[in-house]
Amino acid sequence: MQHAHPAAHAPEHETTTGLDHRKLLMWAFLGSDCLLFGALISTYMIYRGRSLAGPFPNGPEGVFDIPFTSVSAFVLLMSSLTMVLALAASQRGHIRGMRVWLIATALLGTVFLGGQFFEFTAFVAEGLTPATNVFGTSFFTLTGFHGAHVTLGVIILLSLVVVSLRGGLPKEESLTVEIAGLYWHFVDIVWIVIFTLVYLIPAPLPPHAG
């Protein structure tokens, strides 16, 4: 069953590109945010196998809990579905449905953040802090920045719900939901990369490590 929607959102004001400036700005921001995460991921990849003392990412002294992180990755992935369903509802004028899907997305994001908090506390309990070794420093910096992005995303989503409850965000303003969705999906694709490069691809162990 296919319910196609006109994707065209005619800007409320005339623009030189014919595109809405807010959406253009969001894409420009996301392009620049790629550079931030590119730098953080590069740093992690360089340092992850160079710690002089454990704990290490994997191996005998490994701290990663792949089944747990897989569930977290799945939760964030499914939040992208609920986000896009919120947009579809908004474009159809189903305001109640939009609110439900926005709240569902915020809840899934919060579950992901809870999982990250649990993971961080487990790592600290195992002796891995940002000051323990270069793996810890680069890992906590990378995943911490991502967590901060998710936190901001949850705040944005809940703000949209509040605006909607106050009578804002009618069908004609679905572009606002779409722009928030772009940010949320970006957070998801960054985690797709982190999940693979940081968690699933094993880090080289230092020669002296068990």
Add this chain to the structure above:
Amino acid sequence: MAVPAEHHRAHPGPGEYIKIAVILAVITLVEVAVYYVPSLSGALTPILMVLSTIKFSMVVLWFMHLKFDSVLFSYLFVGGLGIAGAVLIALLFLFGASHTIVPGAA
């Protein structure tokens, strides 16, 4: 100077979004399964890179609508992504030698 107005196709509906999500979930399952198969450990990195790239592309193309929206959005995003990828590759070549610095070693 006149610039062509936004040209894009219709966004998909909920049914297509759900199909995409199911495919993404299956790929994630395959990723985790591959991680636990010892016989695939030699090819783990390329397999995971391919699967991750597919997931990344599907979210960007369908959920973020780059497949349907103005090509200018693609330029903005792919430009940043390309530079980030180039920085990553360059830094890995510069600093990626598989050695550990041991204090006191010559």
